[in-house]
Amino acid sequence: MDLVYTPEQQAFRAEVRAWMEAHVPKEPLVTLECREGYDQHVAWERTLASGNWGMVTWPEAYGGRGLDLIQWLIFEEEYFRAGGPNRANQNGIFLLGPTIMEFGTEEQKARFLPPMARGEVIWAQAWSEPGAGSDMAAIQSKAVRDGDHYVITGQKTWSSRAAFADWGFGIFRTDPDSKRHKGLTFILFDLNSPGITRRPIRQLHGDTGFAELFFDEVRVPVENCLAGEGEGWNVAMATAGFERGLMLRSPGRFQATAKRLVDLYRAHEAEASPAAREAVLQAWMQTQAYAYNTYAVASKIMAGGKIGAEASLNKIFWSELDRMMHRTAMQILGAHAELKRFGNGQINQWLEGYIFSLSGPIYAGSNEVQRNIIAERLLGLPRVGAG
Amino acid sequence: MDFRFTDDQLTLAESVRDYLAGTHGPEVLRRLDAEGNRDPAIWQGLTEMGLTGLLVPEEHGGLGLGLVEAALIAAECGRACLAEPLVDTAFVAVPWLVRNGDLADLGAIAAGERQMPLPHVLNPWVADGEGSALESVDPLRNLVMFPAAGSADPYLLDLGALMSAAQLVGLADAMLHQAVEYAKIRTQFGQPVGAFQALKHQLASCAVAVEFAKPAVWRAAEALQDGGESASVHVSHAKVAASDAAVLTAETAIQVHGAMGYTYEVDLHFWMKRSWALNGAWGDRAWHLKRIDQAVIGGTMPIGPEHTFA
Numbered sequence: 001m002d003l004v005y006t007p008e009q010q011a012f013r014a015e016v017r018a019w020m021e022a023h024v025p026k027e028p029l030v031t032l033e034c035r036e037g038y039d040q041h042v043a044w045e046r047t048l049a050s051g052n053w054g055m056v057t058w059p060e061a062y063g064g065r066g067l068d069l070i071q072w073l074i075f076e077e078e079y080f081r082a083g084g085p086n087r088a089n090q091n092g093i094f095l096l097g098p099t100i101m102e103f104g105t106e107e108q109k110a111r112f113l114p115p116m117a118r119g120e121v122i123w124a125q126a127w128s129e130p131g132a133g134s135d136m137a138a139i140q141s142k143a144v145r146d147g148d149h150y151v152i153t154g155q156k157t158w159s160s161r162a163a164f165a166d167w168g169f170g171i172f173r174t175d176p177d178s179k180r181h182k183g184l185t186f187i188l189f190d191l192n193s194p195g196i197t198r199r200p201i202r203q204l205h206g207d208t209g210f211a212e213l214f215f216d217e218v219r220v221p222v223e224n225c226l227a228g229e230g231e232g233w234n235v236a237m238a239t240a241g242f243e244r245g246l247m248l249r250s251p252g253r254f255q256a257t258a259k260r261l262v263d264l265y266r267a268h269e270a271e272a273s274p275a276a277r278e279a280v281l282q283a284w285m286q287t288q289a290y291a292y293n294t295y296a297v298a299s300k301i302m303a304g305g306k307i308g309a310e311a312s313l314n315k316i317f318w319s320e321l322d323r324m325m326h327r328t329a330m331q332i333l334g335a336h337a338e339l340k341r342f343g344n345g346q347i348n349q350w351l352e353g354y355i356f357s358l359s360g361p362i363y364a365g366s367n368e369v370q371r372n373i374i375a376e377r378l379l380g381l382p383r384v385g386a387g
Numbered sequence: 388m389d390f391r392f393t394d395d396q397l398t399l400a401e402s403v404r405d406y407l408a409g410t411h412g413p414e415v416l417r418r419l420d421a422e423g424n425r426d427p428a429i430w431q432g433l434t435e436m437g438l439t440g441l442l443v444p445e446e447h448g449g450l451g452l453g454l455v456e457a458a459l460i461a462a463e464c465g466r467a468c469l470a471e472p473l474v475d476t477a478f479v480a481v482p483w484l485v486r487n488g489d490l491a492d493l494g495a496i497a498a499g500e501r502q503m504p505l506p507h508v509l510n511p512w513v514a515d516g517e518g519s520a521l522e523s524v525d526p527l528r529n530l531v532m533f534p535a536a537g538s539a540d541p542y543l544l545d546l547g548a549l550m551s552a553a554q555l556v557g558l559a560d561a562m563l564h565q566a567v568e569y570a571k572i573r574t575q576f577g578q579p580v581g582a583f584q585a586l587k588h589q590l591a592s593c594a595v596a597v598e599f600a601k602p603a604v605w606r607a608a609e610a611l612q613d614g615g616e617s618a619s620v621h622v623s624h625a626k627v628a629a630s631d632a633a634v635l636t637a638e639t640a641i642q643v644h645g646a647m648g649y650t651y652e653v654d655l656h657f658w659m660k661r662s663w664a665l666n667g668a669w670g671d672r673a674w675h676l677k678r679i680d681q682a683v684i685g686g687t688m689p690i691g692p693e694h695t696f697a
Binding site: 001002003004005006009013017070073076077078080081251252253255256258259262265266269277278280281284285286288289290291292293295296298299300303310313316317368370371372374375376378379380381382383 | 388389390391392393396455563567570571578579581582584586587588590591592594595598599600602603605606609610624627628676679680683684690691692693694695696
């Protein structure tokens with residue numbers, strides 16, 4: 001165990017810090033979940049790309065920096081220290097990018113990855129359907145082979161970024177006689193294709209971030225299929241693994257929130273409750289614990305290990321921690337918590353953050369599903385109904 | 388930067404785990420409980436493993452290892468619910484004596500000839516000391532009233548708190564394992580009760596608490612070994628997180644065992660009671676939270692994303 005950064009790692013931290021201090025917008029961007037905010041966030045993606053800070057963990061050949069995971073953690077710490085905005089490119093960086101690198105052909109890598117890295121093409125995910133949420137194997141949307149095209153018909157929902165994004169990815173049933181996990185294929189599609197209708201869904205906070213997608217005989221070239229027909233479930237599971245695993249939520253984001261929470265508490269110390277005070281201490285402890293665990297997992301992966309069902313522990317921990325911190329902030333704010341803007345005109349970011357934090361235990365596999373995975377795969381308890 | 392144990396450390400912990408699993412199972416705890424709590428043969432075995440001299444410098448007949456190794460072994464002692472005063476003597480007293488340059492007893496401790504549970508003013512009583520006896524809820528914990536000559540040294544307190552935290556994560560692991568094994572074999576409504584989500588989700592929540600307490604304990608061990616400025620705060624974090632994980636797991640484990648969990652017959656009670664005892668020892672929850680409070684809200688320690696390790 002060696003918990004000291006090397007001189008190279010310290011120099012790298014200084015390099016990131018200098019760039020972030022010079023480039024991170026001084027004023028918070030408008031929320032990503034509306035047209036104006038989306039455009040601001042995409043512009044920020046292009047600024048990041050201009051400094052080659054967009055996809056730091058990707059290989060240099062695809063527009064990244066080829067950083068190892070410890071460097072990635074340092075990058076993220078500095079990104080959130082500087083107050084860096086949420087990433088419009090999240091789906092590309094952490095979900096589709098690594099999936100294409102693992103399963104894509106050389107042509108697909110060359111075609112899709114560089115524009116993703118440059119922030120020119122923003123990707124939406126399209127997993128869920130009205131009848132296939134936690135139970136993703138219940139997918140019904142069809143892709144029927146017609147010469148060198150698939151013809152897609154069906155409906156996707158809760159498709160994040162889809163209100164404004166350029167391209168989408170998801171799994172579709174290519175074998176009409178198949179059931180459950182079989183006969184599914186992973187397909188990439190241009191969201192502006194004829195036959196696709198996007199209907200933005202108004203979210204809890206009133207803005208639109210995700211959308212329903214309606215496919216009416218949408219023709220997609222077969223070369224947009226990833227890893228071969230019928231392989232969709234395996235590819236999707238790998239993608240979901242990336243999402244739940246190490247990289248979806250880096251510790252820096254939560255440590256920055258904990259620090260802001262401490263500042264908020266100090267400003268309201270006189271009227272805050274003892275329970276809020278202990279919650280603030282828990283925020284520091286738990287964000288630190290999450291960071292240690294992430295460093296431990298990163299060290300293990302760098303030494304050739306793998307992350308498996310432990311990813312479910314992570315997902316539960318950070319999502320419930322994020323909700324707890326924002327709930328605490330709302331309690332500290334008291335009567336002011338309901339205001340969208342404070343008297344001085346400043347946006348109430350704790351309110352926005354609290355509302356967003358409520359989605360954490362639901363998306364990327366609900367925490368109930370995660371608890372089943374832990375119970376069955378890590379603890380070895382019998383599957384439901386196994387009698 | 389590498390947050391992993393070395394292969395040597397893992398091998399050492401595994402050998403202690405295997406040794407205790409083979410020689411110190413629940414049947415031994417029940418026998419001790421019935422026959423006077425201590426068995427010189429167990430101490431002899433621990434001495435022969437080199438554990439009494441784990442932190443004793445080599446020139447005094449020990450292995451000369453550090454607090455990270457000691458914390459790993461303390462966790463194994465918790466897992467086995469070891470009642471002998473190994474942790475208090477070898478992992479708390481020894482490094483404190485070494486720090487103070489008080490080397491006279493180290494050889495005897497390494498040779499297993501001396502046990503030295505040290506009193507600290509923050510603990511109202513001492514286990515395995517000399518004095519008038521008190522009865523602990525933990526049937527294997529031999530308590531005596533606090534002797535007048537207790538130290539107030541914060542380093543001794545940090546050592547005791549760190550090693551308690553390490554034992555607590557081991558205890559929690561063991562209780563979780565016992566609950567899971569029981570849930571697999573106890574059948575009701577035609578299926579193992581562990582197939583019900585109501586139990587699965589509670590046990591999964593324990594796994595989350597335990598798995599995120601562990602790295603805080605290892606980080607605290609490393610910090611105390613290095614003697615960094617904020618080491619005490621990390622020890623307090625470890626103690627609070629490990630205590631909370633163990634208490635949650637204890638309450639969940641008894642619930643999973645149902646009425647059987649409320650009996651003296653089921654092994655669980657030994658682990659649960661040790662957890663309660665260590666929860667309050669070497670600085671209770673409120674004491675450690677206060678120390679974290681002074682650092683975090685009081686602002687004596689830098690916090691934020693760039694301060695994970697500094």
